[in-house]
Amino acid sequence: MNSTTLATPSTATSDARPVHGRRRRSPGWFLISPSVTLLLIWMLVPLAMTVYFSVIRYNLLYPGERGFVGLENFHYFLTDAGFIPGMTNTLILVGGVLLISVVLGVLISALLEAAEFPGRGLVRVMLISPFFIMPTVSALIWKNLIFHPVSGVLAALWKFFGAQPVDWLAQHPMASIVIIVAWQWLPFAILILMTAMQSLDQEQKEAARLDGAGPLAIFWHLTLPHLARPIAVVVMIEMIFLLSVFAEIFTTTSGGPGYASTNLAYLIYTQALLQFDVGMASAGGLIAVVIANIAAILLVRMLGKNLTEKH
Amino acid sequence: MADLKIRNLKKVFDDVEIIKGIDLDVRDREFVVFVGPSGCGKSTLLRLIAGLEEVSSGQIELDGRDITDVSPAKRDLAMVFQTYALYPHMSVRRNMSFALELAKADKNEVARKVSEAARILELEPLLDRKPRQLSGGQRQRVAIGRAIVRNPKVFLFDEPLSNLDAALRVQMRLELARLHKELNATMIYVTHDQVEAMTLADKVVVLNGGRIEQVGSPMELYHSPANLFVAGFLGTPKMGFLRGRIASVGAQGCEVELDAGCRLSLPLQAAGLTSGSDVTLGIRPEHLHRSSDERCHLKVKTDVGERLGSDTYCHVRTRSGESLTMRVRGDFTPRYGQELDLTLESDHCHLFDSQGQAIGQPLQQQVA
Numbered sequence: 001m002n003s004t005t006l007a008t009p010s011t012a013t014s015d016a017r018p019v020h021g022r023r024r025r026s027p028g029w030f031l032i033s034p035s036v037t038l039l040l041i042w043m044l045v046p047l048a049m050t051v052y053f054s055v056i057r058y059n060l061l062y063p064g065e066r067g068f069v070g071l072e073n074f075h076y077f078l079t080d081a082g083f084i085p086g087m088t089n090t091l092i093l094v095g096g097v098l099l100i101s102v103v104l105g106v107l108i109s110a111l112l113e114a115a116e117f118p119g120r121g122l123v124r125v126m127l128i129s130p131f132f133i134m135p136t137v138s139a140l141i142w143k144n145l146i147f148h149p150v151s152g153v154l155a156a157l158w159k160f161f162g163a164q165p166v167d168w169l170a171q172h173p174m175a176s177i178v179i180i181v182a183w184q185w186l187p188f189a190i191l192i193l194m195t196a197m198q199s200l201d202q203e204q205k206e207a208a209r210l211d212g213a214g215p216l217a218i219f220w221h222l223t224l225p226h227l228a229r230p231i232a233v234v235v236m237i238e239m240i241f242l243l244s245v246f247a248e249i250f251t252t253t254s255g256g257p258g259y260a261s262t263n264l265a266y267l268i269y270t271q272a273l274l275q276f277d278v279g280m281a282s283a284g285g286l287i288a289v290v291i292a293n294i295a296a297i298l299l300v301r302m303l304g305k306n307l308t309e310k311h
Numbered sequence: 312m313a314d315l316k317i318r319n320l321k322k323v324f325d326d327v328e329i330i331k332g333i334d335l336d337v338r339d340r341e342f343v344v345f346v347g348p349s350g351c352g353k354s355t356l357l358r359l360i361a362g363l364e365e366v367s368s369g370q371i372e373l374d375g376r377d378i379t380d381v382s383p384a385k386r387d388l389a390m391v392f393q394t395y396a397l398y399p400h401m402s403v404r405r406n407m408s409f410a411l412e413l414a415k416a417d418k419n420e421v422a423r424k425v426s427e428a429a430r431i432l433e434l435e436p437l438l439d440r441k442p443r444q445l446s447g448g449q450r451q452r453v454a455i456g457r458a459i460v461r462n463p464k465v466f467l468f469d470e471p472l473s474n475l476d477a478a479l480r481v482q483m484r485l486e487l488a489r490l491h492k493e494l495n496a497t498m499i500y501v502t503h504d505q506v507e508a509m510t511l512a513d514k515v516v517v518l519n520g521g522r523i524e525q526v527g528s529p530m531e532l533y534h535s536p537a538n539l540f541v542a543g544f545l546g547t548p549k550m551g552f553l554r555g556r557i558a559s560v561g562a563q564g565c566e567v568e569l570d571a572g573c574r575l576s577l578p579l580q581a582a583g584l585t586s587g588s589d590v591t592l593g594i595r596p597e598h599l600h601r602s603s604d605e606r607c608h609l610k611v612k613t614d615v616g617e618r619l620g621s622d623t624y625c626h627v628r629t630r631s632g633e634s635l636t637m638r639v640r641g642d643f644t645p646r647y648g649q650e651l652d653l654t655l656e657s658d659h660c661h662l663f664d665s666q667g668q669a670i671g672q673p674l675q676q677q678v679a
Contacts, residue, residue, distance in 0.1 A: 203396035206363050211410035211461075212384035221409070225400040 053282035060276035073283035077271070080280075085259035086267040087291075089174055093263055094242045096178040097185055101238060102231055104182075105189030110219060112190075113197045124194070131187035135247035142180045143169060143252045173253045173261035180248050185241075189234045196230035197223065232303035239299060243292050264288050312374055313339050313464035313497035315360070320369035322355055329355050331521040332369070337465070337499060337514075342491050345501045346508040347518035348544070353501045354469055356518070360499065361390050361467050373464060384410075389458035390467040393474060395450045397442040397457075403429075404438040407456045421460075428459040431493065448479045452486075459494070468500040472507065484510060505545050509533070517541050539667035542593045548624050550661070551599070551635035553592045557584050567592055567662070571609055571629035577657050584670060593661035596624065596638040600654050609653040611635065616645040627651060 057069050077083060112124065130138065146153050147168040155165035168176045200223060208218050246265045249255055255262035255270065262270070268288065272281030315337035322330040330352050337343050345353040358364045360371060362383035371379045378386045397406050404425055405412075411421045429435045432452045442450055451471060458466055471487075472480045488511055491498055502508055508515050509529040517524040517532065517540070524544075525537040536542035542550050555569040564578040567590060575592075584590075611627040614634065618641065625637045625645045637653065645651075662670040 201394065201396060203392045203394050204398060206383075207390070207392060207396040207457075208398070208409075209363065210361060210383045210388070210390050211457075212413045213409075217413060221401075222398060225398075228400075 050282045050285055053278055054286055056279055058277075058279035058282075060278060069279070073279045074287070077280050077284045077287060080267070080271075082259045082262055082267045082270070086262050086264045089259075089261060090243065090263040090265075090291075092174055093178055093181065093245055094239060096175075097182045097242050098235055098238055100178070100182040101186045101189040102234060104186055105193050105234065106224070106227060106231070108186075109190050109194040109197050110223060112194060114215070127190050128187045130184055131191070133184070135184065135245075136251050138184055139180055139248040139251040142176075142183070147176055147252075169253050170257060173257065177245075177248055177252065177261055180252070181242065181245055184248075185238050188238065192230050192234050193227060196227055200226045236299055236303060239295060243288075243295065264291070313337075314374050315465060315497070315499075316370075316372040317360070318370040318372070320356070320359060320371065321367045322352075322359055322364060323367045329521050330359065330367075333521075333523055335516060335523065335526065337497065340495055340497055342488075342498045342500065342511055342513045343516060344508040344512035344514070345499065345516045345518055346503065346505055346544075347524075349503060351518040352521040353503075353518045357390075357467055357469055357499060357501045360465075361388055362386050363390075387464040388467055389461045389463035389465075390469065391451075391454045391458050391471045393470040395442075395454040395474075397450055397453055399442055402439050402441060403434060403445070403453050403456075406442065406453055407460050410457070410461050424460045424462070425456075428456040431459065431490070432456050447475050448483060451475065451483060455487075455490070464497060466496050466498040468498065470502055471500075472502070473504070487511060505547070509545070515545075517544060519544075535669065536593075536661065537669050539591060539593070539663050542661055542663070542669075546595055548596050548636040548638075550593045550595050551633070553594070553629065553633055553635070554631070555590055555592055557586045557588050557590055559586050560584055565662075569609075570631040571611075571633060572631070573609055575655060575657060575660070577660050577662060579660075579662055579670065584664070589665045590670065591663045591667075592655075593663065594635070594655050595659065596636040598656040598659040599635060599637040600656070601637070601639060601643075601651055602654055609655065611651050611653055613645040613647060613649045613651060615647065616643075618644070627653070 054073050055068060055070060057065050057067050057072075059065070108127065112120065112127075133141075144151070149155050149165045149167040149170075152165075152168075154168065158165045166172075204222055205218055208222055213221065244265045245263060246269065249261055249263065249266045250269075253261040255266045259267075264284070265288070268281050268284040271277050271284055315335075317333055317335040317337075320330055320333045321328065333356060345356060347353045355364060359366055362378070362381065366379050369379070370377060373387065398409065401409065407425045407428060408421045411424065425438075426435070429438055432455060434449070434452055434456055437445060437449060437453075442453065445453065451474075454471070468487075472483050475483060484507060487500075490496070491511075500507070500511060512529055514526060515529050515532050516526050519540050525532055525541045532541060532545055536545065536550075539552070543552070553569050553571050555567045555571075558566040558568040558574060560566075564576055564580070565584065566574060566576045568574050569592060577592075609629060611629050614626040614628050616626070617624040621641050623639050623641055623643050623645070625639050625643070626634060627637060628634050635653075639645075664670050
């Protein structure tokens, strides 16, 4: 017995070595090369073109002038009157919508989980449905049916109480856009958090009840820690999409009044397609890429650990 | 003190009666095991005692206090769950101290109780780990520790060992028995495993279909089952059953005519039986023998044999088609289809009437 058990590993390793060598010379690289090549073309060509456009004079109003200008486009973009408000508004939009969708998402899904009432299935579907409405449509609904100072629901409500109706999109443009976008993204948070909540072990809750925990203590000590990971998922995914919100701004305020509701994506759009300055828009695009990457790295640092940690 | 009284307890789920009226007394320091097939209501009964399910009717009383409608946390009970139900993001220490923290107990007191429980359960080196870093047996011990720190009047266990592998189960079974002695605790334990029931219990409660079939010490249940269900449920391999009729009733016992083709006189006082009534005779595998010098000869054909080394379980078929299991020495190798002559130890036969109830008390007292 002993001799065979001792012998087995040594033969195994001597067998394994050539296998290992063969694997190194394997045709794996060759086989994945088509998809890798395609991906590289897909990503590298647009990036290279953007980098190229960002260092030349490229204005559609002055065809033929394509001289190299160095970092001038970057300088102009960063010192543009719209840049600081654009940055601020991007942060407000991302932060505000994330805050609303996570906090309300947790509360609403916890309530849905806790309460048994007839028609719960229907309520769930209705809660999710804003997610399926395209951004332009929902922005138009909010603009014309809810925020409108003459015909909007809110105006009617204000008038009912004898108050002066508020022109939301003119007076509080950024807050209005945050609300519109949050309305669209809250369902996503609810969807993820509701499913996560259902996976919370019932026996844990029962054990906590026996330990003397009330509904609030169970929510605080069991549900919230259980939701840490899905919340991280919601924050990461929503952030990716919220950095590039465009349609809602375009259909409601067009970035105004002034720069009051212009974010980075919208600023780049105005440079490229309203002022026809492709060079400067490309420079802005590259700056946006850098900012998105900084945000991504910070996020992965903060939340990534939470995601890879095994339960 | 921990004296639990259950009176006419019923539980109805969506018009289906799961627990159909249960009366049970659990005395101080007793180890009571609920055992039964799946779906018999044993877990529901435990959850009713714990307060995790609402009682439909009836009463639960602990030390004279009616706890039927008291919230689970205020019943002075602690429960160990089948899946352990540890809080995954808390360390072992916090898992154990959680209940005391919620009760706003004194910090030093909490630390003392946790370290005491950790000492008893040999969990001291693991106190700062998270549950996911523990093995199944360690998690089980943490779950028990969580119950111990609360110093409950009654410990409730819901199939605590069924998620462990066979070797660990045997070890944890011994540890539970030791713990019961060491803590002087009152424990109620639910299992479907009759070995756990037989080895751990002071008192076994056999449940079937939401009713109690029999309550008693393991040996009482083994030696004098009250009905066919208990007789067939306890004991591995199962008790064998043979159909028959009463041939005559006398002062010295009764005579039974078996369909399998033999007549047997049993030292059982069969009160209220007349000759001709249908009965079922039960015989355990260890009370069947392969010899031919006694009164009853059963002619059987061997089916298959299961050889365990120390013993061989020999499955046989009678001429009337009933199957029996016989325990024989490990060196006996039955051939398939071999004809055998069996004798039954008449002292150890059980008799059941057509309703499945055990008939008569044995004339000599059983060793309980």
